[in-house]
Amino acid sequence: MENRPSNVPVTINVNGNALSAEVEPRTLLALFLRDDLHLTGTHIGCDTSNCGACTVLLDGDAVKSCTVLAVQADGRDITTIEGVAGDDGSFSAVQEGFRQEHGLQCGYCTPGMIMAATALLADNPNPSEHDIRHNLEGNLCRCTGYQMIVNSVRWAAENPDGVSVSVGGQGAHS
Amino acid sequence: MIPAAFEYKKAGSADEAIALLTEYGDEAKLLAGGHSLLPLMKLRLARPEVLIDIGNVADLSYVREDGDHIAVGALTRHRDVERSDVLRSALPVLAHVASTVGDPQVRNRGTIGGSIVHGDPASDLPSVVLATGATLVVRGSGGQREIAAADFFVDFLETAVAADELLTEIKFPKSNGAGWSFQKFNRRAQDWAIVGATVVGGDNPGVSLVNMGSKPELSVAATEAMASGASPSDVGAAAADGAANPPEDLSANVAYRRHLARSLVERAVAEASN
Ligand SMILES: Cc1cc2nc3c(=O)[nH]c(=O)nc-3n(C[C@H](O)[C@H](O)[C@H](O)COP(=O)(O)OP(=O)(O)OC[C@H]3O[C@@H](n4cnc5c(N)ncnc54)[C@H](O)[C@@H]3O)c2cc1C
Ligand code: FES
Ligand code: FES
DSSP: OOSOOOOEEEEEEETTEEEEEEEOTTOBHHHIIIIISOOTTSOOSSSSSSSOTTEEEETTEEEEGGGSBGGGGTTOEEEOGGGTSOTTSBOOHHHHHHHHTTOOSSOSSHHHHHHHHHHHHHHOSSOOHHHHHHHTTTOOOSSSOSHHHHHHHHHHHHOTTOOOOBTTSOOTTO | OOOOOOEEEEOSSHHHHHHHHHHHGGGEEEESSOTTHHHHHHTTSOOOSEEEEOTTOGGGOOEEEETTEEEEETTOBHHHHHHOHHHHHHOHHHHHHHHTSSOHHHHHHOBHHHHHHHTOTTOSHHHHHHHHTOEEEEEETTEEEEEEHHHHEEETTEESOOTTEEEEEEEEEOOTTOOEEEEEEOSSTTSOOSEEEEEEOSSSOEEEEESSSSSOEEOHHHHHHHHTTOOHHHHHHHHHHHOSOOOOOSSOOHHHHHHHHHHHHHHHHHHHTO
């Protein structure tokens, strides 16, 4: 195309902060979050909508941010992994579950897993093992074999208040 | 992977979308959930110059009973189809098939209209359109028209929807308690069907196949066999033999695809007759 397409103004509520920006229409939400907002907790794994590493919440629903345009998030609420912990840094129940049950090894898939699990528990606070596996179908993990991840989500379901441990505090698996 | 540059237009209503389609013609593509189009654009297999975003046209997202049929708005997301109480009771096959599309993240974005207009032979929802004999309502600058399921899917990724038209609604006949079954064969839970089959029983039976040709297809031979009361295995054989042009890919060659079609249809007919 000879003429450069015009940028589009958007206002996106990211982790509770309303942000206004002018974005090139082809900007993927994942890249907007990572490159423009420096929220690099959202990982890009496959870049082909298969692995779920890039999962964020769009108005509370889990979506793959490598397959959403930033302009499609205009006027919406986005929650990334950076917005999951409490304001005081305390882990959410799902984060704490991953720590307690050792739901990660390399950690690459973990932000996406936590976002997908967060959406699941918001919708179904007491999921069966089948529910958990079915709802994490869109998230691939190359390390854990999934069992520890399922255990982590079960832990979060059983301990909805989590355990109040601040980030950077004493590790649970020392 | 980043799509080629395009101009972005947001349509607030169906009429606005049609006006934009009329203005930009072949250069433009509609963007619904984006879960077929954006992956193609990222691979640069599609390079529309203008994207018309209809994702926010809220009044095209609904499921409602309307006399003898159920009307589903084209912008209804797979997740809302899957969870619709109306569909679960009046057309459970549609709710069930929607629940098998991709994974939760895909179902939170993808729309029934996008899936149908995309016309991918490997996609699941067109098989319900065909097996139930649904009617597709499209609107363009020339007004509104209705297209029968049998006339809708034209060729690979090609449907009867014209460049300046929008699919607005799908009218599914109510199942009235008729038996049904959907069989999807894949290797991993989130995958597309290697082969799939939708069977509905009752007075107007239908047998349709997923990923057994260049477009979503009703198996005419199997549907006729079922209507005449043939056994599940005979209906399965009719479906397998009747598929004119099964694709060949890394997952399956033609013989294996025919074998799968036969088994899946046999199973589906038995289940739908229970
Ligand atoms: C990882 C992954 C796994 C998937 N697995 C499956 C699966 O197992 N089974 C399956 O069936 N599908 C699967 N899909 C596809 C998914 O269902 C898509 O969402 C769907 O095919 C397209 O719907 P959409 O709303 O995203 O359409 P879009 O991608 O926005 O649009 C698709 C096409 O339809 C056109 N279009 C969209 N809406 C309209 C309308 N109302 N009127 C006229 N034209 C329109 C667009 O211009 C475009 O050409 C998968 C997708 C992904 C990314
Ligand atoms: S990076 Fe988005 S699904 Fe893999
Ligand atoms: S922990 Fe390494 S990919 Fe999941």
